[in-house]
Structure formats: structure tokens, C-alpha cells
Amino acid sequence: MLSAPAPVSGTTRLYAVLGDPVVQVRSPLLVNPIFARLGLDAVLVPVHTRPEHLARVVDGLRCGGNVDGIFVTVPHKAAVVALADRHSTMVGIAGSANALRRDDDGSWYAENFDGLGFVAGLVAAGHEPAGRRVALVGAGGAGSAIAAALLSAGVDRLAVCDPDAGRLTGLRSRLDRHWPGRTTTSAGPDLDGADLVVNATPLGLDPGDPLPVRPELLPPGSVVADIIMHPRQTRLLRAAAALGHRVHHGIHMLDGQLDLYREFFRWQDRATTTRPRDVGYRSCS
Amino acid sequence: MLSAPAPVSGTTRLYAVLGDPVVQVRSPLLVNPIFARLGLDAVLVPVHTRPEHLARVVDGLRCGGNVDGIFVTVPHKAAVVALADRHSTMVGIAGSANALRRDDDGSWYAENFDGLGFVAGLVAAGHEPAGRRVALVGAGGAGSAIAAALLSAGVDRLAVCDPDAGRLTGLRSRLDRHWPGRTTTSAGPDLDGADLVVNATPLGLDPGDPLPVRPELLPPGSVVADIIMHPRQTRLLRAAAALGHRVHHGIHMLDGQLDLYREFFRWQDRATTTRPRDVGYRSCS
Numbered sequence: 165m166l167s168a169p170a171p172v173s174g175t176t177r178l179y180a181v182l183g184d185p186v187v188q189v190r191s192p193l194l195v196n197p198i199f200a201r202l203g204l205d206a207v208l209v210p211v212h213t214r215p216e217h218l219a220r221v222v223d224g225l226r227c228g229g230n231v232d233g234i235f236v237t238v239p240h241k242a243a244v245v246a247l248a249d250r251h252s253t254m255v256g257i258a259g260s261a262n263a264l265r266r267d268d269d270g271s272w273y274a275e276n277f278d279g280l281g282f283v284a285g286l287v288a289a290g291h292e293p294a295g296r297r298v299a300l301v302g303a304g305g306a307g308s309a310i311a312a313a314l315l316s317a318g319v320d321r322l323a324v325c326d327p328d329a330g331r332l333t334g335l336r337s338r339l340d341r342h343w344p345g346r347t348t349t350s351a352g353p354d355l356d357g358a359d360l361v362v363n364a365t366p367l368g369l370d371p372g373d374p375l376p377v378r379p380e381l382l383p384p385g386s387v388v389a390d391i392i393m394h395p396r397q398t399r400l401l402r403a404a405a406a407l408g409h410r411v412h413h414g415i416h417m418l419d420g421q422l423d424l425y426r427e428f429f430r431w432q433d434r435a436t437t438t439r440p441r442d443v444g445y446r447s448c449s
Numbered sequence: 450m451l452s453a454p455a456p457v458s459g460t461t462r463l464y465a466v467l468g469d470p471v472v473q474v475r476s477p478l479l480v481n482p483i484f485a486r487l488g489l490d491a492v493l494v495p496v497h498t499r500p501e502h503l504a505r506v507v508d509g510l511r512c513g514g515n516v517d518g519i520f521v522t523v524p525h526k527a528a529v530v531a532l533a534d535r536h537s538t539m540v541g542i543a544g545s546a547n548a549l550r551r552d553d554d555g556s557w558y559a560e561n562f563d564g565l566g567f568v569a570g571l572v573a574a575g576h577e578p579a580g581r582r583v584a585l586v587g588a589g590g591a592g593s594a595i596a597a598a599l600l601s602a603g604v605d606r607l608a609v610c611d612p613d614a615g616r617l618t619g620l621r622s623r624l625d626r627h628w629p630g631r632t633t634t635s636a637g638p639d640l641d642g643a644d645l646v647v648n649a650t651p652l653g654l655d656p657g658d659p660l661p662v663r664p665e666l667l668p669p670g671s672v673v674a675d676i677i678m679h680p681r682q683t684r685l686l687r688a689a690a691a692l693g694h695r696v697h698h699g700i701h702m703l704d705g706q707l708d709l710y711r712e713f714f715r716w717q718d719r720a721t722t723t724r725p726r727d728v729g730y731r732s733c734s
Contacts, residue, residue, distance in 0.1 A: 171454075172481055174466075174474035174495045181459075186515065189459035196457055209494055210459045212514030224509015229497030230471065 179208040181235040248274035258309035279313025284420030294318030299358035307364035368398035379403040462491040468522040533559035543594035564598025569705030579603030584643035592649035653683035664688040
């Protein structure tokens with residue numbers, strides 16, 4: 165059952181999601197019901213932010229004493245890293261972040277939930293990645309985050325492909341620093357022996373896109389995952405399902421993120437919340 | 450009947466109210482139901498803004514492409530004037546503003562509704578000020594705005610008192626520029642012949658405060674108004690009512706403002722709204 169959201173009042177805590185465009189973001193419709201269910205007096209609002217204004221919008225929000233968190237989406241995930249005071253290992257590897265939290269000392273900490281959410285969604289769907297071999301197509305922002313999260317979750321071997329040799333080499337060296345010898349790279353997909361094949365490219369957003377991998381090369385029994393949410397059933401997933409593969413939809417990446425956000429931002433049931441308020445402005449002084 | 454507010458989504462337009470503190474602001478609880486009733490996809494949220502951060506918070510909000518308006522309350526009403534691109538005559542006279550609107554060319558325009566709201570509340574309560582003689586106690590921010598609004602509404606003679614000679618002289622010269630010869634000033638209250646007596650000082654917020662005027666000097670038949678909202682029934686109003694005067698409560702000043710905001714921000718029923726979106730960022734470039 166849905167709880168009625170608390171009306172926004174002077175005591176309401178504020179979260180913002182920044183994107184350009186921003187009209188398509190789904191997070192307010194997903195997160196605000198969580199606030200309502202937990203009885204939290206908080207609201208997540210969209211802020212349309214052009215790339216050239218990102219630093220100023222983030223600065224203004226950081227100065228807001230009741231602003232507890234900032235989400236960012238395309239095209240701000242890489243640029244926002246420099247606007248946080250600290251960031252996780254995952255952010256360092258991926259070179260991008262999608263959530264910033266104000267910590268109790270007033271500083272801002274950045275995390276990347278794209279990869280963590282993807283892995284949480286996999287696990288929730290019964291596709292435990294630990295010990296498995298994964299072929300990952302795409303070494304961009306999402307692909308990098310997913311690569312790090314998969315290795316962090318115990319994937320045995322990760323084969324990443326991307327036509328951009330520079331970013332492929334860069335990603336591999338960052339991954340090797342934390343998980344040496346577990347990553348191989350190639351310009352085109354290397355699906356050989358993969359238990360799980362992941363599309364982390366935008367191919368499939370448009371119905372006319374070419375397929376990111378040739379379906380007939382998918383190893384028998386492999387699970388095929390896509391990070392594209394719209395359409396839910398991409399051409400790749402349709403082709404894979406037709407060949408008898410289990411498929412994993414892009415939407416699970418977001419489902420997986422909600423629980424992680426709750427933990428990251430320490431959203432607790434109001435009855436158990438003892439978090440101090442307006443604790444500091446260290447980084448806005 | 451209250452309409453259910455539209456859920457906040459990626460398309461929601463944003464308004465913010467800035468104050469220090471901000472937890473006491475009532476505007477979200479007053480304005481958001483208006484949005485709901487009009488079917489507008491918009492939300493007003495509080496942003497706790499310390500004085501030293503005002504410029505940065507306003508700058509960040511101005512850069513937000515879906516931010517259409519900013520309300521400010523204590524202690525930002527004077528400082529925010531310089532952060533707008535243009536302002537009304539009323540703001541120039543009062544030296545303070547409490548609402549900023551993004552215009553279609555992307556510039557921001559400031560208005561002061563304290564005085565306009567007070568006059569609208571007076572008129573709604575049947576106390577038409579045109580042609581009347583008014584004694585106004587207090588030439589601070591609220592008093593200045595009320596003085597200008599009263600003269601603008603056609604008050605015949607305005608007697609303003611304030612112990613601060615400097616600000617009294619300054620206000621009188623600004624008022625005389627627009628309404629020459631209609632204002633008199635004195636250090637203490639000059640209630641002689643007043644049809645309406647207005648307290649625009651903070652005296653009355655605390656039950657232990659002295660009265661702003663001596664009730665026995667209130668002219669017979671005069672209406673006595675207070676701008677203090679809490680307590681609703683100030684010591685002044687209680688004393689005036691006991692002497693048989695009609696009294697006008699502070700809350701009417703806010704009631705009067707809501708219709709003015711609606712006009713200022715062009716909040717129209719969704720069915721008739723044709724306003725362009727994200728029209729410009731001229732002043733955030």
C-alpha cells in the first residue's frame with residue numbers, strides 16, 4: 165500500500181536530481197514513495213542543469229543547509245566527481261558518480277551506483293556473479309562502473325570490449341590495480357566461455373541500432389543482460405530469449421539501486437532516526 | 450475540497466523559499482495546495498540559507514532551468530534585491546524584496562509583497578485605504594513596504610514614526626519622490642486623526658513586549674492593524690478590541706499575498722497555460 169507523502173513544509177529535507185534534460189528522470193517517482201513509506205519528511209526534486217552550469221548548481225545546493233543529497237544523471241556523471249570532497253573506490257575506477265551525500269561533518273561524498281545497482285539487481289534475480297565469467301560490451305561510464313562492481317562482487321574473469329582502445333586500456337589498468345589479472349580486453353566482443361553477457365552500450369535505445377553482439381555467438385546457457393531500460397525488451401534481449409537464453413532487463417539495475425540508496429543516505433524509518441540536522445557547512449565556507 | 454498534489458517527477462517546475470532559519474516558513478503549505486488546485490506540475494521547497502551563502506544559493510537556483518521562482522524571508526529580504534536583474538518601484542522604495550520571478554527572457558525580477566499583501570488583506574477585510582489617513586508605526590523593512598503600498602493605494606495622509614531618524618528620513622525622501630507631500634514623520638506615534646493605525650514593528654511577538662502605541666490615544670472609530678502573525682491576537686489588538694476598535698490581524702497580510710503571487714508568477718489553471726518552458730538562461734551565462 166502506498167503511504168500518502170508528507171506535505172512539503174519548512175522542515176522538509178531536500179534532495180535534487182540533476183540532468184540535461186531532466187524531464188525523463190524517474191528517480192523522484194521512485195524515491196519520494198520511499199520517503200513516504202518510511203515517514204521521512206523529505207522530497208527529491210528535479211533540477212534541469214546544463215553542463216556549463218553544473219558547478220554553480222551543485223555549489224548552490226551544497227550551501228543549502230537542508231540539502232542532504234544530490235543525484236546526477238546524463239551528462240553530469242563524470243563532471244560531478246570533481247565537485248565532491250571525497251569519493252569511493254568505485255568512483256575512482258569508473259571516473260563517474262551518480263549520487264552525492266552530505267556527511268555529518270558537512271563534506272560531500274560521491275558514490276557510483278550504476279555498477280552496484282546492476283550487481284544488486286543481478287543477485288536479486290538469482291544471477292549470482294561470484295565465480296562466474298562475464299563478457300562486458302562497452303567501457304564507457306556505465307560499463308566502467310559495472311566492470312568494477314562485477315569484479316568487486318567476485319567475478320572470476322571479465323572480458324571487456326570497446327572499440328575505443330584508449331579508454332579500454334585506461335579502464336583495464338584501473339581495474340588491474342584492484343583486481344590484478346582478472347580482466348581481458350578486446351576491440352570486439354569476446355564471448356568465449358561467458359556465463360553472463362552484458363550490454364553496457366547505448367545500442368538498443370533506438371530500434372534501428374545494430375546489435376551489440378551477434379546472438380548466434382552467445383554461449384549456450386549464458387544469461388544475457390542489458391542496461392537499457394527503454395525499451396524494456398531490447399532487440400538483443402529479444403534475440404537472446406528467442407535462442408533460449410535467460411535474459412535480465414535494464415530496469416533491474418534501478419530496482420537494485422533503491423536499496424543501496426537507502427543505505428547510502430541512511431534513510432531509516434522515522435521512529436529510529438536520530439540523525440543530526442544541519443550539521444555543518446564545512447565545504448561551503 | 451483539497452486536490453491531491455501531482456507527484457514530483459522529472460517534469461515538475463521548481464520554486465524555493467530561502468530563510469535562516471527556514472523550518473518555520475508557511476509558504477510551502479500555502480502554495481503547494483494552490484499548485485494542486487490549479488493542476489500545475491510544480492512544487493515549492495524550503496532551502497535553509499545562511500546569510501553568507503545567499504548569493505551562492507540564489508546563483509545555483511537561477512542556473513536551474515526548471516526553477517521559476519524564489520521566495521525569501523528573514524533575514525534575506527534586503528540582500529536579495531542585488532541578486533535580481535530588475536525590480537519593481539515598490540522594491541526600490543522598500544529596499545527589500547520577498548519574491549523573485551524568472552521572466553521569459555531568462556532574467557530575474559524582484560517584487561516585494563509585504564506591503565501589497567497587507568493592502569490586499571485590508572481591502573478584502575473591508576478596510577479600503579484610499580482617501581484615508583493612516584498612522585504607521587515602524588519604518589523598517591516591513592514598514593517601508595507597507596508605507597509604499599498604502600500610498601500607492603491612495604492613502605491621503607501617512608504619518609510614519611520610528612525612533613531611528615536616519616531610516617525615517619531616508620524612507621520619507623523615497624516616498625516623497627513618488628507621492629510628494631503626503632507623508633509626515635515623527636520619532637514617536639502621531640495618531641492624530643488617523644482612520645487606520647498600523648503596527649509594523651516586531652513589538653508584540655513576545656508577550657512581554659511594550660505596546661507600540663498607547664491604546665488610549667487611538668482615535669475613536671479607528672481600525673487597528675498588526676502585521677504580527679504569531680500570536681494572532683497581539684497585546685495591541687487585544688487592548689484595541691477592548692476599547693471597541695475594529696482590529697485587523699497579521700495573518701490577513703499573508704492571505705492577501707497568495708492571490709498576488711498567483712498573478713505575479715502567472716499561475717494559471719493548467720488548461721489555460723501556454724507558458725514556454727526553459728526559455729532562457731540569460732542571467733546565468
